[in-house]
Amino acid sequence: MRTLIKNIDTLATFDSEERELKNAWIEIEDNIIKEIGVNTPPQGEFGKVIDAKGMVMLPGFVNTHHHFYQSLFRAVRQVQDAKLFDWLVFLYERWKYIDEEAVYISSIVAILEMMKSGVTTTTDHLYLFPKGHPNLYDAEVEGARLTGVRFYGTRGSMSLSKKDGGLPPDSVVQTEEEILKDYERVVKLYHDPKPFSMSRVALAPCSPFSVTKELMILTREFAEKHDLLLHTHLAETKDEDEFCIEKFGKRPVDYMEELGWLSDRVWFAHLVHLTDIDIKKLSDARVGMAHCPTSNMRLGSGISPVYKMKNTNMRIGLAVDGSSSNDTGNFLLEIRNAMLLQRVAFGESALTASEALKLGTFGGASVLRMEKEIGSIEVGKAADIIGFKLDDRLEFAGGLSDPVRALVFCDAKGVDFSMINGNVVIEDGRFVHIDEEKYIQKQNEISRKLLSME
The missing domain is CATH 3.20.20.140 (Metal-dependent hydrolases)
Structure with a gap:
């Protein structure tokens, strides 16, 4: 499946040149990054199109x-x-x-x-x-x-x-x-x-x-x-x-x-x-x-x-x-x-x-000796990508002059978007396919039991 992520405000690639691209896009083929660019994205049929307006994106x-x-x-x-x-x-x-x-x-x-x-x-x-x-x-x-x-x-x-x-x-x-x-x-x-x-x-x-x-x-x-x-x-x-x-x-x-x-x-x-x-x-x-x-x-x-x-x-x-x-x-x-x-x-x-x-x-x-597969956003690497929406979150208010470093200095609270191996797992800050509440409750039940044992 072809996937397009477009309108990325800032794309921090963490490649060897440490490029940071404005108004960027990423084209993904199945689970691999096929192309990266700025401004006008590629045309054609896409199984999924993700609008990343207002977001900073970087490798997972x-x-x-x-x-x-x-x-x-x-x-x-x-x-x-x-x-x-x-x-x-x-x-x-x-x-x-x-x-x-x-x-x-x-x-x-x-x-x-x-x-x-x-x-x-x-x-x-x-x-x-x-x-x-x-x-x-x-x-x-x-x-x-x-x-x-x-x-x-x-x-x-x-x-x-x-x-x-x-x-x-x-x-x-x-x-x-x-x-x-x-x-x-x-x-x-x-x-x-x-x-x-x-x-x-x-x-x-x-x-x-x-x-x-x-x-x-x-x-x-x-x-x-x-x-x-x-x-x-x-x-x-x-x-x-x-x-x-x-x-x-x-x-x-x-x-x-x-x-x-x-x-x-x-x-x-x-x-x-x-x-x-x-x-x-x-x-x-x-x-x-x-x-x-x-x-x-x-x-x-x-x-x-x-x-x-x-x-x-x-x-x-x-x-x-x-x-x-x-x-x-x-x-x-x-x-x-x-x-x-x-x-x-x-x-x-x-x-x-x-x-x-x-x-x-x-x-x-x-x-982990996986630097040829993950760790940066580059053509030929796995589509492991995360994103933060900076323009409507309290911790980033007043910190948009350097959106990438703001993630560290302004104490980012969590991702709004996450893709792993080409699959979207978090969207709008929520898990796409998992009910976390079910596992939280079970975890607390097991924890109480184990701590009570001598």
Whole structure:
């Protein structure tokens, strides 16, 4: 089907020339951008014509790290002021009751929340597999498919329980044999490496304090054999530094180097506590990074020195993380907080609004090695496009001299339009095919039940 989006007030392409076009149009063939131009749009028969008058449009945002199931555990009173390790120890005892329905519903809710804030592609780090529930990944994929999001899931894992010197209890870890066997199953079922795929899989042992050294190496070898990406948390807190030094005799980045985990196949979440030597090693290896500013603030973990890394060879994207270490899945908030937090820590020019937006679009695409498919509005790329109507919204009143940067400075509240893979999923700020109220009610019901269990 041919689709035309016309009368776009401002089209921010985020291409290599960073073009911003006025009175623009986009011609789409099925799910691919066929042509872009200004003024008079092309003629002919179109299955759908979208009038974007009064709107600024840009490529859909790419979320590079999340834990969908945690949206069931937002603002939990007992750990609102806890540091990461204490927060985890408390919540592990509630997370151990998660089942397939909980993962399915929470995945839908988490994705819909992100979609309303402009996300069109997301990953997720599902590392929790309580005993008796080995197929939680399948429930997550089913939830993602219902929403229509472009999904790059990660089959996570935990193998180092408290009795063996790790942090999680026995009830939420698996053996290395169980994990490796399920890697095979999940990749066979859900990893589609073809261009413009809607379902891909990476492998993601949880963290240095919840998996064995052996599993990290075996996972890397499996990923190399099957040409998969790798992901894990790293250098998030000072406690993690101390844990790695005590257990491995090395700081986190050096430990990853020993395991062979410094490569362009890898992206790490957080990377808060880094030395200049760490940054050089990460840059030399062209490692990817999911910057999670709000979660790092929420847990008091620190401020990642993104301003030092933004001009290196590292691939840097943004992520909402959480949801119970962030309590929201608002990607627009991550873009704004990324800019503001770098300025608070490192000066007024540490990160510009344009740079923050690019981290959320092309940067995220490069983290997932999808920069040839998504992340910018260019001919031949996927039709993943979002739009904001600026001329009748309170937060933008008086801020129209620079409509693109206004999305960051003026605190945009949500998208008015979203297209994913050529399909319109949000129109006039509302979901086209999904009744979100149904899933909100079910999510609250499951959340109350899980929090009541001991």
